[in-house]
Amino acid sequence: MTKSTIDIRRSADRFHTRAGWLDSKHSFSFGGHYSPANTNHGQLLVLNDDRVAGGTGFDTHPHRDMEIITWVLDGELEHKDSEGNRGLIYPGLAQRMSAGRGIWHSEKNHSKSDEMHFIQMWVLPDTQSIDPGYQQLDINDQLAGGGLVPIASGQGHDAAISIQQSAAVLWGGRLGAGERVTVPGADFGHVFVAKGSADLESQGILATGDAVRLSGADGIAMTAADEGAELLVWTTGAIR
Numbered sequence: 001m002t003k004s005t006i007d008i009r010r011s012a013d014r015f016h017t018r019a020g021w022l023d024s025k026h027s028f029s030f031g032g033h034y035s036p037a038n039t040n041h042g043q044l045l046v047l048n049d050d051r052v053a054g055g056t057g058f059d060t061h062p063h064r065d066m067e068i069i070t071w072v073l074d075g076e077l078e079h080k081d082s083e084g085n086r087g088l089i090y091p092g093l094a095q096r097m098s099a100g101r102g103i104w105h106s107e108k109n110h111s112k113s114d115e116m117h118f119i120q121m122w123v124l125p126d127t128q129s130i131d132p133g134y135q136q137l138d139i140n141d142q143l144a145g146g147g148l149v150p151i152a153s154g155q156g157h158d159a160a161i162s163i164q165q166s167a168a169v170l171w172g173g174r175l176g177a178g179e180r181v182t183v184p185g186a187d188f189g190h191v192f193v194a195k196g197s198a199d200l201e202s203q204g205i206l207a208t209g210d211a212v213r214l215s216g217a218d219g220i221a222m223t224a225a226d227e228g229a230e231l232l233v234w235t236t237g238a239i240r
Contacts, residue, residue: 004216008200011209014049016156021056025049027192027211035159041213042188044124044238049194049209051115052077057108061091063099065128068096068120069170070107070154071232075116075196081105083132089118092140094151096161098125098133119232124239125164126154135161139172148173148181148233167237175224175231185218186235198222198227 009184015026015033024072027047029039039045045066052058057078070077070089077089081097082104089095097105142149149159152170160169173181175198183189188190191200192211200206201221214220 003215006048006203006217006220007213007215008203008206009211009213011207013210014178021053023051025209028211033198040112040239041190042186042234043165043239044121044188044190044234044236045124047190047192047211048120048122051117052109053115053221054111054113055075058103058106060106062102062104063097064102064127066098066099067123067125067165068097069123069161069163070097070118070120071151071172071194072116072118073230075114075118076110077116077118078108078110081132081134084136085138087134087160089136092143093136093138094161095136096134096152096163098130098164100130100132103132106210119192121170121232121236123163123165123236125169126166127164139159141172143172146173146176146179148184148231151232153203165236169235171233171235173229173231174206175229175234177224177226177228179228180221180223181231183214183217183220183222183233184235187216187238188234188236189217190234190236191216191222193234195231196227197225198229198231199225
């Protein structure tokens with residue numbers, strides 16, 4: 001990487017799917033939304049911001065050769081898959097599904113009446129056609145300590161779910177008003193403001209749903225605004 005870049009992407013400019021029961025914003029090309037200039041950032045291929053109506057959800061469907069990380073912001077998500085795994089995912093409980101050589105799963109809003117809100121993210125694995133796998137882990141205590149903490153890691157971080165991609169780490173932070181963090185350096189960094197807002201050093205405010213794509217940047221600081229901020233930060237390498 002010879003030149004560092006900072007590319008801000010606003011929430012209003014993301015691809016948007018409305019399906020009655022689903023309101024989803026896509027950070028990258030997804031489903032019927034496609035742009036050849038917006039298919040990934042490093043090894044991050046999908047970041048979907050999904051709001052699902054009560055009593056509804058995604059029926060059973062397949063995946064293959066993908067590391068899929070789910071992060072709930074509000075409500076509870078029911079997971080079932082063809083490997084016999086079942087989980088009720090709530091805020092602060094990180095979930096990883098390794099699709100490997102093939103897996104089928106469903107994702108439903110546990111509430112019959114209230115909307116649920118979750119972020120789903122996909123990264124490419126190191127190796128194709130591995131055995132499908134599943135993991136979930138509560139990291140609320142780590143998040144309560146402040147700063148950025150590893151949520152999902154291919155680098156063996158303690159207190160994080162594991163992913164089959166050695167160049168990728170997902171960091172998360174629930175920042176209080178005025179709290180400042182530094183985005184870890186990487187070939188490719190992606191910061192998503194899941195809740196609240198934060199000031200990006202020398203660039204201004206990022207509001208809820210905004211993101212910034214960093215290439216070769218190191219030591220970029222973010223400071224939570226008065227209402228605080230919940231951040232999801234990916235650091236990855238290039239697709240090889």
